[in-house]
Amino acid sequence: MGYKSIVLVKQVPDTANISGQVMKEDGTVNRSLLPAIFNHEDRVALEMALQIQDNHGGNVSVITMGPPRASDVLRECLFMGADDAYLISDRKFAGADTLATSYVLSEAIKKIGSFDFIFAGRQAIDGDTAQVGPQTAEKLGIPQITYAQEIVSINNNKVLIKKKIEGGYEILESPLPVLVTVLKDAVFPRPYKAKRVMAYKNAKTLMELEKLTEDNSLLYIDQLKYEYMSKHLYINTITMDDLKLDVERCGVAGSPTKVHKIESVVLTGNKHEHIEPNKIGIGTLIDKLMEDHIFG
């Protein structure tokens, strides 16, 4: 038997390592100077899917929507153990906000076929919206469980999931298929497997194969694609033409989110107040903190 899982992953700029040059004068981030990395929570989501495969069988597909170079994270998914990978990429998808992204993702998932689980990280470190997972579930018309910490059990096409809530947790039951977004410490992602790193290091997307043909006139794209497919080194590539999409709902056109203003907030202290280290002093300090809504 076994379960089929689809994992939504994203390549993000490494915002944890922002140095001086990366911040522009206007307070925005120069992405080209930041290394692109695998969004950590998505790696956790993949691990959850792989653990279901370890325990129950089935298979795991990963999908990313992004520019051609996002294929890096797909290869990393293959290194960890994903069975196959899909890159959804087209210039017409560029500039998509969460609404347009979830629209394209949901249509791509319909094309890929049936599934039992969709896993995604809670949110990506570049936008921090936590919206793409839930919106995708809405568009597919399936239930969703967010902030998952643990899969408690899977039985008779039902899953029990422990979900984090403020001050504690709750355990929810859902029928399958279901979309689950996971927290960063839900499970510890497995390392890349040495043999898979060597086997899949040359896995390529359609765009990457096209690049090879540009550099060598003796290569033909169809032939090359067939060759890579037969060696299980082809990363499935989905473009606008492969999906029946409403152009108005894709990319910038389909994105109502507009960035109004970006502000670089720098917190600085400008005065200090001496408080005596005694009972009265501490009382005064607590009162002030309550006033500022830091306490209470």
Next chain:
Amino acid sequence: MPNFFTDNSDLLYQFNRLDLDEIVRLTEDNFNQAKDFNYAPINYEDALENYKNILEVVGDIAGNFIAPRAASVDDDGASFSEGKVKYAKGTKESLDLLSKAELMGMILPREYGGLNFPTTIYMMAVEIISRADASLMNIFGLQDIGKTIAQFANEELKSEYLPHFASGNYTGAMALTEPDAGSDLQAVKLTAYQDENGKWFLRGVKRFITNGNGEALLVLARTEAGTKDARGLSMLVCYGDETVKVRRIEHKLGIHGSPTCELQFNDTPAQLVGERRFGLLKYVLYLMNRARVGIGAQSLGISQAAYEEALKYAKAREQFGKPISQLSVVTNILVDMRVTLEANRSLFYQTCQWLDRKEKYDEQLDKLKAEKKSLSEINDKLKEATKVVTFLTPLTKYLLSESANKITYDALQIHGGTGYMKEFSVERLFRDARITNIYEGTSQMQIVAASGGAINDVLCEYLDEWEKKEYKGNLSHLLSHLQNIRQIFYDCLKYLKDKKDKSFQDIAAKDIVEIYGSLYIGYLLLQEANSDNRKIFTARRFILDAVAKAMKNQETIKSELYSDVLHADTILV
């Protein structure tokens, strides 16, 4: 997100200089394995890319997973209760992760689940792991045990044990040392006997067995009753089952994560590896030589970690209004540490490549023999590689382990009083380093092993060749220094030969080996400097220092300083 491979510029430098073409071709059987395994390389470039990718995985795990656990592993240590050995939590977690990453069978053949890497690449991984946690190396670095089985055991044993080593299910131990057989392994007493069906059993005690709690044990045992020397010893493999009792584990100065066990074998069922009577003469020699190279990697990893700690601290610590790294006496110590480190690494990866060559030629010889083909060419190559590696292995173990002690000592010194406290990792590195020049053969044993090669001038051809080469700019000046060292070497050698005093020669072997070793390393660095400007500094400091040391050693020998050992009874009151 430190990656202990990609952040180490000198290791990358040595990786890029590797000359593995022939080794890889032999290891990969002319790339025929690519037909059967999708992860086998299709050509040399592909193999190098694989090695680099995998070392990056190792570097990532070492930097981000293992290193952050090293302090707690040192604190917790391996523990022993109710007859069972338990790894420290961090040790267990790291081993699990390395197993999941498929890194526990790097040098085993692919048909048993291994990666079939050359030893040189595996040693780079061992260096990287040792830098993160020296004690973990004692378990990760035991892959040579599987390799020994792969090399000498029959097919049945290989299929029985190797897949478990490769998956990380089994860890191993090499059970050689006994209470009365340490450096002198010929004295091993543990008995192996056969029942009426020819089955082997082990009975006796082994001591100081690293990871003696392992699932599979390679045991050196006396199979020939009544014998007293090496020719009565054989190699057997057994499971660490209930008949193998761990009597205690040692409380040690360092490498706390590595359990050192005393084992009692109570009629333990065992199987013979290879042929009887060749236990010490062939199989242990093979295993020990590899293990010695492994300790070289461990020493290098510890030294790298200590250097990094010292540099970081010296840049951050301010005294007299500036960072202490800018005080010239401190700068000088740091330069010394760095140059030693780079010189050692250069020597180390040469030794590894010679070891790879020797072993591959050995395998090739067996293959050609079976095919009844001409052996003369491979015989010559094997002879040469054996000669070189027989000298370089003990030399490397000696120099690198002594350096690890010196570098961690200096690193602690740079930290001042703070370094003596437990807060900084340099204190742990200092303790961990101390075993490297003791186990797998003490420095004194390494000198004995290397002295033959030095006395016979085994590197003569290479030195001649390098002497004749053209060197750019001021490097010709360094060349003349090296020529000078060579003359000093021959002068000392002649003095010792003329003197014909065995005990004097034994003591002076250290001086001779050091001069000859520095000559070889000096030339390696000169080649590097000839193609890389930064390395001119490394070569210069190393060679000028080597001249001074050679002159000192020469003076020590010729002044008859050692003659007073004849009067030891009077001196040692």
